Amino acid sequence: MLPENRYCLALKKATAAKTVSQMDRRDFLTLAPSRKKTVKVNAARTYSGLTPYTGEWGTAQVVHLLKRAMFGAKPADVKHFAAMSLDAAVDALLQTNTVTPVPPVNNYSQGAPDSTGVAPGASWAAAPEGDEDLNNDRRGSYKAWWLGLMLNQERNIHEKLVLFWHNHWATETNIIQDARFTYLHNVTLRNHALGNFKAMAKAITIDPGMLVYLNGYLNEKTAADENYARELLELFTCGKGPDSLYQEEDVRAAAHVLTGYKVDKVNISSYFDPSKHDITNKQFSSWFSNKVISGKTGEMGATELDDMLNIIFAQHEVAKFICRKFYQFFIYYEIDEAAETNVIEPLAKVFRDSGYEIKPLLQALFRSEHFYDPLNMSCLIKSPVDFAVGLCREFGVSFAPAADYANAYPQWAAVQSAAARQQQNIGDPPGVSGWEAYYLAPQFHELWINTDTLPQRNMFADQMIGPGFRGLRIDPVVFADQMSDPGNPVTLVKDSLDILYRMGVSDTTKAFLKDKILLLGQEQDYYWTEAWNLYKSDTSNAANRSIVVKHLTDLYKYIMNLSEYHLA
Secondary structure (H helix, E strand, O other), rough: OOOOOOOOOOOOOOOOOOOOOEEEEEEEEOHHHHHHHOOOOOOOOOOOOOOOOOOOOOOOHHHHHHHHHOOOOEEEHHHHHHOHHHHHHHHHHHHOOOOOOOOOOOOOOOOOOOOOOOOOOOEEEOOOOOOOOHHHHHHHHHHHHHHHHHHHOOOOOHHHHHHHHHHHOOOHHHOOOOOHHHHHHHHHHHHHHOOEEHHHHHHHHOOOHHHHHHOOHOOOOOOOOOOOHHHHHHHHHHOOOOOOOOHOOOOOOOOHOOOOEEEOOOOOEEEHHHHHHOOOOOOOHHHHHOOOEEEHHHHHHHHHHHHHHHHOOOOOOHHHHHHHHHHHHOOOOOHHHHHHHHHHHHHHHHHOOOOEEEEHHHHHHHHEOOOOOOHHOOEEEOOOHHHHHHHHOOOOOOOOOOHHHHHHHHHHHHHHHHHHOOOOEEEOOOOOOOOHOOOOOOOOHHHHHHOOOOHHHHHHHHHOOOEEEOEOOOOOHHHHHHOOOOOOHHHHHHHHHHHHHHOOHHHHHHHHHHHOOOOOOOOOOOHHHHHHHHHHHHOOHHHHHHHHHHHHHHHHHHHHHHHHHHHH
């Protein structure tokens, strides 16, 4: 069973070996806190780098790629990408969605138009703002809608990247308040998720949701507000590492560059007000080569933002900072000297040389030897969103179609609230830095597991495979039927573990799962084979189905209750 307090690291930080034994990994996952020790040694965790991976391209590698780039690895998706080469699979994943999502709709007004006249089932994204209570309802609608997009994601990385950028350009719906602005902020992230990072930085800077969240709309020449300027440098572009040497004078200069931007609640947009803009020159520090942005009058004042972004993005530290964020989200939370030298620095060069295009960065990362290094598999603890959404997707949980909004939205909201209780509430991270699991050393993603969240995870999984969770339930037959030979208990256990686990388990564990869980102590494998074949011969026979469901439910419930299920 999992420890009741928090996870430990999935891999020993000091090891330089290419493989880790099953016993070592599991022991390190489940040791009590008093037995966990961090030993400081000089050996690198791994010396692999961006050299293209040329090793085996099998189920383990495909599942690894999909669990990192998407929410879970559905059996059908594994088969789809396994039929491609590695390069083709990466290219297919690095595509944007082919269909623009329908905006969130009114699912909250009990069959009547809301107070601004939005009919049930109609979008509120372009409607009048309404009062506080209405915006609370709409923010709930927004979060359910977003979770629904994750559940129904296309076969690409787009939805995972929207969540990544939400953590990077963190905002909180309960501070922005206006639900239309929170929706537009999501659209901005969505539109730039796989595009150009510099263009994204400009779009986010003048995004009405961000202008409200970090007081940008209050920033005027007579009273410069440094809030967004500080975060732009510290959290969004340059970072705060030892090589990021911007000064307080740079924060002040940036704040004066950004004076004059306002929000328009009628047209649901932002705009530039030249009368509120500081037209004096803005002096930056020696780290920015003592650059000066000449103050501009009238509408030309808005072009000072472009001038400032040119100055910021000339710094090599920007590329390295963003590459580290990608590394910690998609590969591993700790970046040692070897990873910095062999991965971050060459990856940052790829990023800079492309003009800060995001796709080449991810192509290099997902095709690299480092990404498929055994030490980088099964070493991340699933975030709550990854855990909840991935569970539903991998097991093929049935949801109402989006057109049936009256049923779909409550179902999506149920999964969203489950992740929120596990401490990842999409739309409302703890603060402007995002979720602590992505930046707070030394625990990082271990923070996802504690005495509060672990029972919530186990309860969600147990309910989903058992009596159901708010009308949602795993049908274990749906999952098992997608395995290569579900009537063979040995193959069924192996295939199921290949999808659901990211670290191998021992033959002893597999035998236990088969003999004691799937077969319920029966001595012969043919017991399961006959039960499965009898069910398949007449799927309408409730008694035969009940037997199969009972055995599969016990199997998958046990699998999800083990530590390994929480690793990605």
